[in-house]
Amino acid sequence: MSEPLLDVVGLQTHFPVRRGLLRRQVGAVRAVDGVSFSIGRGRTLGLVGESGCGKTTVGRSLLRLVEPTGGGVRFAGHDVLATGGAALRRLRRRMQIVFQDPYGSLNPRMKVRSILEEGLVIHRLGTAGERLERMTRALARTGLTAAALDRYPHEFSGGQRQRIAIARAIVIEPDFLVLDEPISALDVSIQAQVVNLLVDLREQLGLTYLFISHDLSVVEHLADEVAVMYLGRIVERAPAAALYTQPLHPYTLALFSAVPSVEPHRRRQRIVLPGDVPSPARPPGGCRFHPRCPLAERVCREVDPPAATVEGHAVHCHVAARALDEAGGDAAAAAARIAAALRAVAPA
Amino acid sequence: MSRPPILHGDPRPLLEINDLVTAFHTPAGRVPAVDGVTLSIGRGRTLGLVGESGCGKSVTAMSILGLVAAPGRIESGSILLRDTAGAAIDLATLPEPRLREVRGGRIGMIFQEPMTSLNPVFTIGDQIAEAVRLHRDVSRAEARARALEMLALVRMADPRRRLDEYPHQLSGGMRQRVVIAMALACEPDLVIADEPTTALDVTIQAQILDLLADLRRRLGTAILLITHDLGVVAETCDDVAVMYAGRIVEQAPAEELFARPRHPYTIGLLAARPERAAAAARGRAGGRLRTIPGMVPAPQDFPSGCRFHPRCAYARLPECAARPPELVAAAAGHLVRCGYAEALGPPRDVATPDREAS
Numbered sequence: 001m002s003e004p005l006l007d008v009v010g011l012q013t014h015f016p017v018r019r020g021l022l023r024r025q026v027g028a029v030r031a032v033d034g035v036s037f038s039i040g041r042g043r044t045l046g047l048v049g050e051s052g053c054g055k056t057t058v059g060r061s062l063l064r065l066v067e068p069t070g071g072g073v074r075f076a077g078h079d080v081l082a083t084g085g086a087a088l089r090r091l092r093r094r095m096q097i098v099f100q101d102p103y104g105s106l107n108p109r110m111k112v113r114s115i116l117e118e119g120l121v122i123h124r125l126g127t128a129g130e131r132l133e134r135m136t137r138a139l140a141r142t143g144l145t146a147a148a149l150d151r152y153p154h155e156f157s158g159g160q161r162q163r164i165a166i167a168r169a170i171v172i173e174p175d176f177l178v179l180d181e182p183i184s185a186l187d188v189s190i191q192a193q194v195v196n197l198l199v200d201l202r203e204q205l206g207l208t209y210l211f212i213s214h215d216l217s218v219v220e221h222l223a224d225e226v227a228v229m230y231l232g233r234i235v236e237r238a239p240a241a242a243l244y245t246q247p248l249h250p251y252t253l254a255l256f257s258a259v260p261s262v263e264p265h266r267r268r269q270r271i272v273l274p275g276d277v278p279s280p281a282r283p284p285g286g287c288r289f290h291p292r293c294p295l296a297e298r299v300c301r302e303v304d305p306p307a308a309t310v311e312g313h314a315v316h317c318h319v320a321a322r323a324l325d326e327a328g329g330d331a332a333a334a335a336a337r338i339a340a341a342l343r344a345v346a347p348a
Numbered sequence: 349m350s351r352p353p354i355l356h357g358d359p360r361p362l363l364e365i366n367d368l369v370t371a372f373h374t375p376a377g378r379v380p381a382v383d384g385v386t387l388s389i390g391r392g393r394t395l396g397l398v399g400e401s402g403c404g405k406s407v408t409a410m411s412i413l414g415l416v417a418a419p420g421r422i423e424s425g426s427i428l429l430r431d432t433a434g435a436a437i438d439l440a441t442l443p444e445p446r447l448r449e450v451r452g453g454r455i456g457m458i459f460q461e462p463m464t465s466l467n468p469v470f471t472i473g474d475q476i477a478e479a480v481r482l483h484r485d486v487s488r489a490e491a492r493a494r495a496l497e498m499l500a501l502v503r504m505a506d507p508r509r510r511l512d513e514y515p516h517q518l519s520g521g522m523r524q525r526v527v528i529a530m531a532l533a534c535e536p537d538l539v540i541a542d543e544p545t546t547a548l549d550v551t552i553q554a555q556i557l558d559l560l561a562d563l564r565r566r567l568g569t570a571i572l573l574i575t576h577d578l579g580v581v582a583e584t585c586d587d588v589a590v591m592y593a594g595r596i597v598e599q600a601p602a603e604e605l606f607a608r609p610r611h612p613y614t615i616g617l618l619a620a621r622p623e624r625a626a627a628a629a630r631g632r633a634g635g636r637l638r639t640i641p642g643m644v645p646a647p648q649d650f651p652s653g654c655r656f657h658p659r660c661a662y663a664r665l666p667e668c669a670a671r672p673p674e675l676v677a678a679a680a681g682h683l684v685r686c687g688y689a690e691a692l693g694p695p696r697d698v699a700t701p702d703r704e705a706s
Contacts, residue, residue, distance in 0.1 A: 050549035050550065050551060050552075051549055157643050159643060187400040187401055187576070187643075187644060188400055188576060188578075188617055188620060188621075189400060189616065189617060189620060189639070189640040189643070189644070189659075190643060191620070192620035192622075192637040192638065192639040192640070193639045193641075195622065195637050196636045196637055196639060199635075199636060214549065214550065216550075217621065217622040217623040218622050220622065220623070221622035221635075221637070254551055255550060255551060257554070258550040258551045258553065258554035259550055259579065260553075260557070260577065260579030260580045260582060260583040260584075261579050261582065261583070261623060262578050262579055262581075262582040262606050262618060262621065262623070263623060270554055270558065272551075272554050272555055272558055273551050273554075273555075275505075276519040276521060276522070276552070277549075
């Protein structure tokens, strides 16, 4: 593979916690705390995790909608975090975002025409005639007609609004889209329509996606590679097929086993995790997952696990690293061993 | 999942809804959110009521509980709740004071967002105890003891300490446990759970679903589980009813429904799930999903004839547009509201033309 389109190294986004009269900083919410990944051109990385794990903050940090506090982001050879002013604006033309809630992300007082045109104006793209042509083309790509231009967001259904939000993102012809839970607010029968649209656009326009979602089956369908986040960190990252068939991290296994399925043969014995996710303001020491991990050992409480990597499958877990070692680097065998260990300790 | 114990007493269903119509009278006209629902739940059984937003599933639940607020009202039909001796009361016509005895007494309630069901200014213990004292003639101390017992039953860690805590001190999953404890405090025959895990993360959802299944096994409570998630239904329910545009379009035992769905809407919903696509085409990432074209109609625009026909991959025009199909038994215990369910072949490929007109 050539140089990735997006390269993220040790990304950190902490939010200050202030208290008292002088608003002194007394701590920090470590929403994103050392996240690294890269996405090749035309590829899709799925970022999954539960609420509060930091996946949305990762997406926003990449576009600098929130300011990262550390780490590095390179996009098409440019250092995103060191860029400002007009140069940052030029980069942003190439990086766009689609939000979860199409009711909240479209200004209800603007016609679709103004919503789509705003980006073209800001980035000084095209003459008035060319803009109309671009807008019509973007709408057509998302399955809407030019008649939509003179209507307001409230005149559309949820699925159509999300199409408008996608049209707004692609009208300025970006290379890269952050898709932050783009189908979670939609009805089941509409979700599949929007998923198909995203697949088509990726093919037609050669787009690169960061697809953020808590819905593991949609991610499995769309992503080439998947990263699992827990409490501000990526705990496991692998090509989609490898992650879904041979998950190595106990958290990933628990997450997969918790997803209810209509397919009897896909149902796994549920691994129910005790307790709740701790606060990212006070993450536990050692492995951040250890207080809830059924396999936690002494070393897990003390040492932050480094990545163990086999054939592009990276996992941050002492137990998984040992299983990989003992299995001679055979990820499938190691995954089976961890699954068996989890089943053995699960309360029946 | 093991079956609940066989219960003695009347063999007829615990709850029987017949041809229920609940409509809202708005300035824009009459909106029949529930338009002829027929449904029954056996003692100790779990029935999943599935459908997309606006299909009328929550209004059905509100009708059972007598909580439909103006401008809505139950216009016709009956909702029979039977006791073990077989004596039935009709909740559709029961006066409010008697409904209040039923609510929280014989029927418990669990709603989606636990924070809205809990009062932020009272302790957890007080709220559960209040639920008990409303329906039982017990002293404060006895009610508090019962609250403690209930918190232990829903596997709340450190229940004695939690009694004196306030809702905001608990996580979302723990709050939902408190709501479940309140719903079960008076040993109801039926619990209505409206999207009880939708606001929760999957690992917490797994905890709550496990808890509900366990409580049902131990207490023999029947559950009406309302959800949009077919996966949740498949893993927790004995029976499933699928709702579309104010009506039940299919009802069957869960295993039967997921193995042999018969209504084109149910077939479409299942086929649109990415996991089914993944199961069918393992490794071929990014293929197209099957879709149901168009969108769910609003109650004021319900189409004529079969309400699903404009979106149906099998619709035969003009028959389907002209005549509303009846809910009939296609197999033992398997009810379908589709005139052609018997004759359906494999679904026509609707994967390509799924664009919505603007």
